[in-house]
Amino acid sequence: MTEDSGREKLFKALVEKSTLKQDVYENTLNALRLFKGVIEEVTKEYQSRSAEFKSHRDVVFENHYRGDFEIELKFGGDILLFLMHTNIFEFSRDHAIMRLPYIREDMTRSYCGVINIYNFLADSFKYNRYNDIGYLIGRVFVNKENHYFIEGKRELGFLYNDIGKNMLNYENALQIVEAAILYTINFDLLTPPYETVKMVSLSEMKNTLDAISLQTGKRLGFHFHEDKPDLNNS
Numbered sequence: 001m002t003e004d005s006g007r008e009k010l011f012k013a014l015v016e017k018s019t020l021k022q023d024v025y026e027n028t029l030n031a032l033r034l035f036k037g038v039i040e041e042v043t044k045e046y047q048s049r050s051a052e053f054k055s056h057r058d059v060v061f062e063n064h065y066r067g068d069f070e071i072e073l074k075f076g077g078d079i080l081l082f083l084m085h086t087n088i089f090e091f092s093r094d095h096a097i098m099r100l101p102y103i104r105e106d107m108t109r110s111y112c113g114v115i116n117i118y119n120f121l122a123d124s125f126k127y128n129r130y131n132d133i134g135y136l137i138g139r140v141f142v143n144k145e146n147h148y149f150i151e152g153k154r155e156l157g158f159l160y161n162d163i164g165k166n167m168l169n170y171e172n173a174l175q176i177v178e179a180a181i182l183y184t185i186n187f188d189l190l191t192p193p194y195e196t197v198k199m200v201s202l203s204e205m206k207n208t209l210d211a212i213s214l215q216t217g218k219r220l221g222f223h224f225h226e227d228k229p230d231l232n233n234s
Contacts (some may be wrong), residue, residue, distance in 0.1 A: 020108055020144060021088040027168075028142045032084045033068065034173045039063050039073050039082075042177060046075075052127025060122075073177075074122055078184050081118040081134075087143075091107030097149060111162075112141035117152070119184050119228070137183055140176065142168060150176070153183055166207055 046061040053059075064072040071082040090111050091097050103110050117138040124132035138152025141163070149163035166172065 020111055023144045024088045024111050024113050024142065025086070027144065027146050028084060028088075028115065029079075031113075031140065031142045031146075031148070031168050031173070032071070032082065032115055034168065034170065035082050035177060036065070036071055038170065038173045039071060042174075042181075043073075056107050073181075075181065076185070077122050079120045079122050080180055080184060081116075081120065083116045083118065085114050085116070097163060100164055102147075109143050109145060109147070112149070113144045115142070116139040117180055119187065120141060135187075137178060137187070144214075153187075 004122055019141070023176050040063060043061055050059070059076055061075045063074070066072060069084040069086060071081040073082070088111055097103060098110060111139050116136055117140070118134045119137050120134040121132060123129065124134070136152075141149045141151070143163070147163050148166050149161060150169045
């Protein structure tokens with residue numbers, strides 16, 4: 001191999017990989033924008049129909065944007081954060097997705113952008129309780145062909161695990177948002193084990209209740225495992 005041919009091969013590999021990652025990035029950013037549109041529509045519908053669901057309490061349902069890569073959806077006492085990572089990833093060779101015919105036909109399909117979906121308590125933000133815990137309830141992977149795959153809890157993980165068939169569009173994005181909201185509503189706050197909260201320092205007690213450094217989380221003290229989908233039966 002001559003020096004020129006070797007350099008040509010190097011430059012070609014650089015351009016191909018960079019182009020692939022840029023295409024995946026654009027698809028992932030468009031996916032986040034799709035979620036944004038869905039969340040705005042669901043928020044408007046709730047606000048226009050809230051009078052139908054009679055209650056003597058006001059139940060909040062609103063969305064905010066902290067930047068180009070983050071969406072905050074607040075409802076009741078919960079917050080869902082949709083966070084897009086700006087880098088592109090590939091699945092490890094031993095991941096189940098790498099055994100799918102769709103991926104084996106073209107290994108570049110395994111390069112994905114990711115949107116993480118976190119659940120936090122709304123009070124954690126309201127009272128600046130920095131020690132409180134949030135949970136990753138799902139992460140959405142999007143590839144160069146706008147196919148997507150979700151790893152996550154219950155409905156999120158089991159309904160959207162066939163990357164070879166799943167194309168991200170408005171209807172699917174709506175289903176994902178609704179499933180994330182429903183899972184969060186049913187994911188209740190449990191009291192922490194007594195042994196983890198039986199002692200508190202004087203300095204902590206002298207702080208205001210809002211800032212007291214006792215962790216609050218929906219499953220504090222309990223193991224929280226991923227509900228893994230069975231890709232072989234998809």
